[in-house]
Amino acid sequence: MQIGIFSVGDLTVDPTNGREPTEHERIKAMVTIAKKAEEVGLDVFATGEHHNPPFVAPANPTVLLAHIAAQTERLILSTSTTLITTNDPVRLAEDYAYLQHLADGRVDLMMGRGNTAPVYPWFGKDIAQGLSLAIENYHLLHKLWRETDVDWEGRFRTPLTAFTSTPRPLDDVPPFVWHGSIRSPEIAEQAAFYGDGFFANNIFWPKEHYIRLINLYRERFAHYGHGTPEQAIVGLGGQVFMRKNSQDAVDEFRPYFDNAPVYGHGPSLEDFTAQTPLTVGSPQEVIEKTLTFREFFGDYQRQLFLMDHAGLPLKTVLEQLDLLGEEVVPVLREEFAKRTPAGVPDAPTHAGLLAARDAEQKEATV
């Protein structure tokens, strides 16, 4: 089980004092947060991609991730998400392979279509073609990482003749890809088709919604011959706020909740925590709720928490990461290990994929 954090890099006013960080402060804070994630023993840091205020998540996540890679040793760097619709798949192939080399393989990425409609026209794309773009662009990206001298023609970009993207993926093992989706069965289908991972955002909405998507993905993963439904690679989001005492967590987080982007000024904190995976309370409560996820979604490989949104000050976020690393993650790892049956694969890593590829080649030559 990989446990980490993901961030959309929102620039939000702290409702308790009216202060809004500058872009510079927030950008630097994201680096500090990523380094802290490694320090407290988390496995993954994932950044969103944004092209509009009020976000400072990078337009090209590889810039931020390369910077973090240079300052960390173990942390896996990922995205949440990389826009497969409006980015040129050729540039994605080149940039993420380059990042792989810089980070010595500590890279995977999550494909998504984003949630910001104007991004399509800003980059000369038609939002009505969103799904087709996701499918064609990923198909090309997948090919470019696995083949050289590519001849290719599609609907959405200029054709390629004898094209080889550089650098080649590290050890000729492409970065592992997750496909993130909030609502589209087509994206679950796409992840299943390629035998890639499927990441359900799992925050903001009730679990039933995501159960449907994940079950579809597992079923189709098996259909396409990648293994049993239980062997499919599933990632989940989560959202927590902790203090030693449950009531302190609730009191402190309430103003941030009440004014948060996405769900602020709507349901009460109590209703929202009852109806969605959001947990506000003690580390023990976070552990208990997180351990229920596998009962709903099956055994899964990656758990990412949203920790730094809604205007929470950096100091608070770092305290949250201490609690997560010291009190929650060790217990979760132990409990997940105890409960996960044999035959359920670990989360894919570069080393693991490389070993699997080598074993396969060896078998082929015998």
Add this chain to the structure above:
Amino acid sequence: MTGTNPKIVVISAGLGQPSTTRMLADRLAEAAKRRLRELGAGASVDTYELRGLAHQVTDAMLTGFAGPDLQTVLTAVEDADALIVVTPTFQGSYGGLFKSFMDVVDAEALIGTPVVVAATGGSARHSLVLDHALRPLFTYLQALVVPTGVFAGPGDWGDAGDGSRGLAERVDQSAGELASLLAGAGTGRRREDEFDMDTDSMLAASRP
């Protein structure tokens, strides 16, 4: 026929307690049951008032998901074989709570569903709310609105010298149209038939 016991869901968006909107809803529900019986069919009718869901409707607009009570009603609407909707008329159109509720209904939930549109209002001059507000909304949702809508103004509830019998007749006519649709082959369209996974283009791509 969608089975011999079609599920009719009635939505009443009245804000008052008691509510004339609810009264009209009940009369339409009764008439629909009676007309289905005459055609040899039963019907299960569930009536929901939106007033108690007002907060959850607002929350759902903001969060994108429905709380448990609202979800019950949304599911009922999705599963309904026919719908009877009744809203008060405010500022010349359907009520805001009614529209907010419709905004959180899945846009595909009502494909092919027969619908009776009905409204109450403070004056008979508001009766065009049926054809200028409600009918276009359900046309957008690809529902089938029966030809007779029912509007009830103040004069329709007592003996204003011209109204009361007229309302009963309009209720009966509208319910009859709904029953007839339910007892026949309906519109021939259901949401389930139109769920199409975009797999063809994926399958067309070469296997990885």
